[in-house]
Amino acid sequence: MHKNYSGGVVLYLSDDEKRILDGKEGTGKQKAMELLLALGLTFDAEKLIPIKRAHVALSGQEGDTYWCELLLEGGAKCVVPPTTNPSWDIDSLTKFYDVTREEKELGERTIDVYRRIGAKLTFCCTPGLGTNVPFLGEHVAFSESSATPYVNSAVGARTNRESSVSALAAAVIGKTPYYGYHLQENRYGDFLIDVDADLNEAYDWGILGHCVGRIAGSRNPVLRFKKQPKPGPEDFLYFGAEAATSGAVAMYHMAGITPEALTVEMAFKGKAVPRSETVITDKDLLDEEALLTQATGPVNLVMLGCPHYTYDQILDVEKLFRGRKVHPDTAFWILAASDAVELADRSHLRSRLELLGVRMVADTCIDEPCWKSFENSLGITDSPKCAYYRERRGQAFAVRRLSDCVEAAVKGRAD
Amino acid sequence: MDDQVKIYKCRSIVKGSGSGEAIISRDAMCFYLCDPETGIVIERNHSISGRSIAGKVLVVQSGKGSSVVQVDGFYQMWVKNTLPAAIIVREVEPVIVSASVVVGKTMVDRMEEDPFDVIKDGDYVEVDADTGEVRVRRSGA
Numbered sequence: 001m002h003k004n005y006s007g008g009v010v011l012y013l014s015d016d017e018k019r020i021l022d023g024k025e026g027t028g029k030q031k032a033m034e035l036l037l038a039l040g041l042t043f044d045a046e047k048l049i050p051i052k053r054a055h056v057a058l059s060g061q062e063g064d065t066y067w068c069e070l071l072l073e074g075g076a077k078c079v080v081p082p083t084t085n086p087s088w089d090i091d092s093l094t095k096f097y098d099v100t101r102e103e104k105e106l107g108e109r110t111i112d113v114y115r116r117i118g119a120k121l122t123f124c125c126t127p128g129l130g131t132n133v134p135f136l137g138e139h140v141a142f143s144e145s146s147a148t149p150y151v152n153s154a155v156g157a158r159t160n161r162e163s164s165v166s167a168l169a170a171a172v173i174g175k176t177p178y179y180g181y182h183l184q185e186n187r188y189g190d191f192l193i194d195v196d197a198d199l200n201e202a203y204d205w206g207i208l209g210h211c212v213g214r215i216a217g218s219r220n221p222v223l224r225f226k227k228q229p230k231p232g233p234e235d236f237l238y239f240g241a242e243a244a245t246s247g248a249v250a251m252y253h254m255a256g257i258t259p260e261a262l263t264v265e266m267a268f269k270g271k272a273v274p275r276s277e278t279v280i281t282d283k284d285l286l287d288e289e290a291l292l293t294q295a296t297g298p299v300n301l302v303m304l305g306c307p308h309y310t311y312d313q314i315l316d317v318e319k320l321f322r323g324r325k326v327h328p329d330t331a332f333w334i335l336a337a338s339d340a341v342e343l344a345d346r347s348h349l350r351s352r353l354e355l356l357g358v359r360m361v362a363d364t365c366i367d368e369p370c371w372k373s374f375e376n377s378l379g380i381t382d383s384p385k386c387a388y389y390r391e392r393r394g395q396a397f398a399v400r401r402l403s404d405c406v407e408a409a410v411k412g413r414a415d
Numbered sequence: 416m417d418d419q420v421k422i423y424k425c426r427s428i429v430k431g432s433g434s435g436e437a438i439i440s441r442d443a444m445c446f447y448l449c450d451p452e453t454g455i456v457i458e459r460n461h462s463i464s465g466r467s468i469a470g471k472v473l474v475v476q477s478g479k480g481s482s483v484v485q486v487d488g489f490y491q492m493w494v495k496n497t498l499p500a501a502i503i504v505r506e507v508e509p510v511i512v513s514a515s516v517v518v519g520k521t522m523v524d525r526m527e528e529d530p531f532d533v534i535k536d537g538d539y540v541e542v543d544a545d546t547g548e549v550r551v552r553r554s555g556a
Contacts, residue, residue, distance in 0.1 A: 164482060
């Protein structure tokens with residue numbers, strides 16, 4: 001047993017796990033085990049549990065890539081091959097945009113090391129929609145702040161808010177510490193929010209998520225709807241991505257919708273339903289939008305796909321263009337899952353959009369060095385999360401619903 | 416005077432040992448907001464803004480910031496050899512723990528007395544995460 005001063009819970013390690021911790025299976029697995037143990041201690045986990053599925057939010061930042069190299073050079077391989085987040089498509093995007101040699105080399109080094117450690121190079125931030133879909137009640141280790149609430153809530157799988165380094169450690173060992181959202185008693189809702197608003201498209205769900213995240217912090221909210229909506233995959237994604245950006249929501253319930261909240265009582269363990277902490281109305285959603293960047297003026301970039309666009313969303317873009325073209329002073333990029341780009345190729349949707357000036361690229365995140373040449377002017381996006389991260393890198397973004405983004409693209413300016 | 420060494424039990428999060436002058440941060444820290452060249456905290460409105468943590472024993476309330484930036488912050492400081500000698504955390508959270516494991520930086524928590532009460536800026540502190548002990552030698556007093 002591992003010594004644990006303070007009389008708390010003792011983390012039990014099996015003989016096999018102790019062998020790994022002692023370095024008998026190489027320094028790579030030892031480091032990974034040290035991380036799982038440190039996290040288990042932090043949260044008073046009693047043991048590690050096996051997983052068969054993981055998602056690593058590979059970032060392409062140096063510290064993160066170093067960790068993968070450290071494990072690989074210590075002889076470790078993934079026993080559970082994890083899917084991975086995007087970095088950027090170096091071959092196609094360096095044809096358009098300049099990066100420094102160091103940035104390009106770090107990108108190549110990152111992809112290479114994840115390949116060699118045995119990750120599935122899906123380069124997609126929406127694994128729960130296609131490449132890595134857990135089942136109800138399955139224990140997994142998912143990083144990526146938008147993927148975590150999706151699989152916990154829309155799917156009902158069980159994961160904590162992993163970091164890229166802890167998810168990779170879990171993939172190398174095939175286990176994760178048993179604490180937090182892995183335990184049934186921690187999955188019930190913490191408080192109730194009533195929603196009395198019209199939610200017509202993914203963008204509206206994103207604004208609602210942004211609102212809920214600010215109220216919830218890291219708590220687990222239960223939403224009760226006055227007008228029962230029927231959210232689709234993109235709606236859950238946008239909701240969770242924003243709730244994990246303005247707050248740290250890793251799990252939520254939607255009464256009558258998500259699988260662990262078939263009724264509002266079920267979300268509260270069958271106990272008395274608490275009074276709702278707040279009611280979110282259409283006006284609140286408008287106020288929330290007003291907190292986001294309302295900038296107007298010429299736009300040099302329309303950026304869609306944070307989280308990655310689906311094939312259906314790319315179809316929506318084509319419909320909204322109605323044959324018009326992107327303004328010559330504006331670039332229009334859709335960042336999409338690679339399967340969506342592949343389908344758009346096969347159906348010729350991609351070439352039809354290219355004729356209008358709309359480009360798409362797979363495997364690529366908004367927060368990468370390839371986009372820095374746009375940083376002297378305003379961009380526009382349908383994603384508050386995109387605006388938040390791009391602003392930190394030096395480009396302001398107006399946040400608007402998709403139809404307004406398309407109008408801005410045609411005019412070359414946001415009104 | 417020099418014999419005034421107090422020993423406190425603690426819990427080991429990342430093993431190893433380190434010693435140095437204490438620096439107390441009552442605010443949570445994001446290591447991305449330190450200058451990796453000097454170890455100086457550059458975050459504005461932070462309780463130890465403008466001071467270096469390099470080579471010291473950092474007593475810190477907690478960590479903050481996303482895992483990506485915290486891990487990268489630790490890494491950049493580790494490469495430049497400007498991390499603290501050891502870290503005593505008052506309230507651990509997963510991201511600061513992960514970052515510390517990645518670079519193998521000694522970290523402890525759950526001291527038997529509140530570290531903010533028994534450690535002052537400038538005290539000489541030895542952290543031994545292998546035996547689960549923190550030894551504090553009072554400065555000046």
